[in-house]
Amino acid sequence: MINVGHLATMLPGGRVVRREDGTVVVPPVTRRRLPVQRRWHTARIAAWQLGILVCLIAYWEVGVRVGFIDGFFWSQPSQVWTSLVTFVGEGDALVDTWFTFRATLLGFAVGTTVGALIGLSFWWSRNYATIVQPYLVCFEAMPKLALAPLVVLVFGMGLSSKVAMGVALTMVVTTLTCFAGVKAVDSDQERLFYSLGAHRIQVFNKLVLPSVLPWIISVLRINIGLALTGTIVGEFISSQHGLGRLILYAGEVYDIALIWVGVLVLSVLSIALYVIVGQLERWLIKGVAHGAATGAAR
Amino acid sequence: MARLTARWGRSAAADSATLGAVSGIGTLFAAMGETRGCERRKETRMADTLGDVPPPSKIHLKQVSQIFETPGQPEVLALDRIDIDIAPGRFVSLIGPSGCGKSTIFNVIAGLLAPSEGSVEIDGEDVTGYIGLVGYMLQKDLLLPWRTVLDNVILGMEIRGVPVRQARERARPYLERYGLAGFERQYPPALSGGMRQRAALLRTLLCDTEVILLDEPFGALDAQTRSAMQEWLLRLWEDFGRTVIFVTHDVEEAVYLSDEIYVLSPRPGRVRAHLEVPLARPRPRSIVTTDVFARLREHCVELLGPAPTDLPADVAA
Ligand SMILES: Nc1ncnc2c1ncn2[C@@H]1O[C@H](COP(=O)(O)OP(=O)(O)O)[C@@H](O)[C@H]1O
Ligand SMILES: [Mg+2]
Numbered sequence: 190m191i192n193v194g195h196l197a198t199m200l201p202g203g204r205v206v207r208r209e210d211g212t213v214v215v216p217p218v219t220r221r222r223l224p225v226q227r228r229w230h231t232a233r234i235a236a237w238q239l240g241i242l243v244c245l246i247a248y249w250e251v252g253v254r255v256g257f258i259d260g261f262f263w264s265q266p267s268q269v270w271t272s273l274v275t276f277v278g279e280g281d282a283l284v285d286t287w288f289t290f291r292a293t294l295l296g297f298a299v300g301t302t303v304g305a306l307i308g309l310s311f312w313w314s315r316n317y318a319t320i321v322q323p324y325l326v327c328f329e330a331m332p333k334l335a336l337a338p339l340v341v342l343v344f345g346m347g348l349s350s351k352v353a354m355g356v357a358l359t360m361v362v363t364t365l366t367c368f369a370g371v372k373a374v375d376s377d378q379e380r381l382f383y384s385l386g387a388h389r390i391q392v393f394n395k396l397v398l399p400s401v402l403p404w405i406i407s408v409l410r411i412n413i414g415l416a417l418t419g420t421i422v423g424e425f426i427s428s429q430h431g432l433g434r435l436i437l438y439a440g441e442v443y444d445i446a447l448i449w450v451g452v453l454v455l456s457v458l459s460i461a462l463y464v465i466v467g468q469l470e471r472w473l474i475k476g477v478a479h480g481a482a483t484g485a486a487r
Numbered sequence: 488m489a490r491l492t493a494r495w496g497r498s499a500a501a502d503s504a505t506l507g508a509v510s511g512i513g514t515l516f517a518a519m520g521e522t523r524g525c526e527r528r529k530e531t532r533m534a535d536t537l538g539d540v541p542p543p544s545k546i547h548l549k550q551v552s553q554i555f556e557t558p559g560q561p562e563v564l565a566l567d568r569i570d571i572d573i574a575p576g577r578f579v580s581l582i583g584p585s586g587c588g589k590s591t592i593f594n595v596i597a598g599l600l601a602p603s604e605g606s607v608e609i610d611g612e613d614v615t616g617y618i619g620l621v622g623y624m625l626q627k628d629l630l631l632p633w634r635t636v637l638d639n640v641i642l643g644m645e646i647r648g649v650p651v652r653q654a655r656e657r658a659r660p661y662l663e664r665y666g667l668a669g670f671e672r673q674y675p676p677a678l679s680g681g682m683r684q685r686a687a688l689l690r691t692l693l694c695d696t697e698v699i700l701l702d703e704p705f706g707a708l709d710a711q712t713r714s715a716m717q718e719w720l721l722r723l724w725e726d727f728g729r730t731v732i733f734v735t736h737d738v739e740e741a742v743y744l745s746d747e748i749y750v751l752s753p754r755p756g757r758v759r760a761h762l763e764v765p766l767a768r769p770r771p772r773s774i775v776t777t778d779v780f781a782r783l784r785e786h787c788v789e790l791l792g793p794a795p796t797d798l799p800a801d802v803a804a
Contacts (some may be wrong), residue, residue, distance in 0.1 A: 385694060
């Protein structure tokens with residue numbers, strides 16, 4: 190052992206130090222105040238955000254013109270703008286966006302509903318749940334995008350294969366989440382219901398459904414993103430419409446500006462979808478609060 | 488027997504007071520008069536005054552034993568031939584150290600747990616394993632957070648099939664009378680602990696079961712709220728005239744509230760003693776300072792023995 194001297198040694202930062210005789214000393218705190226962050230006004234924050242965006246675009250445009258960014262691979266903002274105007278002006282935009290939008294929403298709705306129903310059905314029989322569970326876990330572990338070529342073969346080039354991809358991606362996540370919600374239903378509350386003489390269907394309607402609803406709500410946002418991904422991949426494989434097909438086509442003909450247009454429109458679509466889901470969430474949460482009024486009437 | 492007649496006299500007097508109040512409180516008690524429970528209680532009382540026969544038992548646990556079997560672990564004998572017989576309209580407390588099986592007894596009575604041996608009789612009928620026959624207030628208040636207080640209180644009625652509107656109509660005056668006025672539309676998280684217990688208890692009472700099981704309902708409350716809630720509970724019990732079985736580990740609470748006390752032994756739960764509480768009602772708070780009260784409380788504390796947690800296991804052995 191190295192002798193560190195008689196006095197207590199204090200480590201930098203005032204951490205606990207052991208004295209020679211083995212006692213532990215807690216050093217006093219140096220005088221300081223609670224750190225407080227000053228928040229900026231929203232307008233100032235927005236100005237910064239906008240400024241950064243403008244700078245990035247300007248840097249890109251100037252970079253291509255001056256020559257230190259390769260315009261062949263990266264295209265440039267002015268060209269993207271021209272492509273966008275043509276794309277929107279010639280009316281393809283509406284058809285493609287509508288196709289992708291519809292497929293995504295359908296995949297989302299079907300996948301979430303069926304997934305939630307399967308998850309909720311596990312409440313009714315523990316044996317059935319135990320039997321089915323390993324299959325679910327296996328399917329969840331499988332990279333479902335790898336199935337896309339098969340899905341397109343089975344469901345064809347049209348809308349249904351895109352919807353099927355969305356369902357494949359969203360359903361099992363929803364089922365597993367719902368099942369977790371079902372398992373988390375307060376067993377004491379269940380006992381309370383039974384002590385009041387409830388039937389199973391009453392416990393399901395008045396307790397299990399409202400308890401699992403927050404779990405379903407939590408999975409909605411994830412699902413809309415997954416459904417969009419499924420649709421795009423389906424369109425990549427084979428399709429006549431859709432933003433995914435547009436991007437694929439643009440890549441094949443080296444029209445980089447058009448790729449950017451596709452990505453841009455896709456982002457806007459994605460934001461719109463999130464807004465819709467946000468609305469759905471709000472509506473469902475209200476359903477939880479009003480559950481007593483409506484659910485009881487049944 | 489004299490004690491018994493005195494008790495029945497009391498409860499008859501309380502009932503006539505209740506009947507007198509009908510005009511005052513209006514529909515409130517008229518609604519209660521319809522319940523089967525009231526009818527039956529009146530009949531039994533008639534029989535009692537005619538011939539001096541002992542009152543029939545409302546609820547009878549016959550030699551109930553409970554063994555818990557968990558795979559990979561030794562069996563646990565939680566209840567050992569518990570025999571408890573309670574007359575209608577009584578307020579009975581079960582006291583015993585934590586883990587002695589008080590909640591298990593309630594689960595058996597409520598039909599949530601099939602006893603390994605023995606049976607439960609209500610009004611002389613074997614009802615072992617039937618649910619919904621008694622009101623059971625579990626240790627936690629278990630109010631549903633997505634329902635308003637009013638809708639929580641009507642849950643029991645709703646489950647029995649009372650249409651929601653009627654159930655709400657019936658519950659509203661009770662909320663007002665029993666200290667929840669103005670909270671009907673609130674959600675449970677907005678309520679204080681005492682308020683939540685009131686709501687949970689009203690939910691139990693409004694099911695019109697004749698036997699009510701209360702599992703440490705005031706265990707989590709601070710002393711002041713607790714004593715207010717005790718008064719409130721006594722008022723409710725006197726108004727509703729139900730048979731109450733009350734679990735607590737607070738001896739003073741048990742003595743103050745009850746007609747009878749069952750003292751249970753540590754695991755395995757056995758009935759160690761069955762005591763009458765010879766205190767007249769209504770009981771003022773000051774009754775806790777009287778000799779009778781103090782002696783009874785001491786007696787109960789003695790019966791309970793030292794709390795096992797006071798000493799480390801090896802020292803105790
Ligand atoms: N489901 C169960 N499985 C195994 N043991 C149990 C179970 N429920 C209760 N017990 C045991 O039975 C005993 C009595 O429990 P409980 O009735 O909750 O006691 P109390 O309510 O008097 O505190 C405890 O020792 C507990 O460990
Ligand atoms: Mg308990």
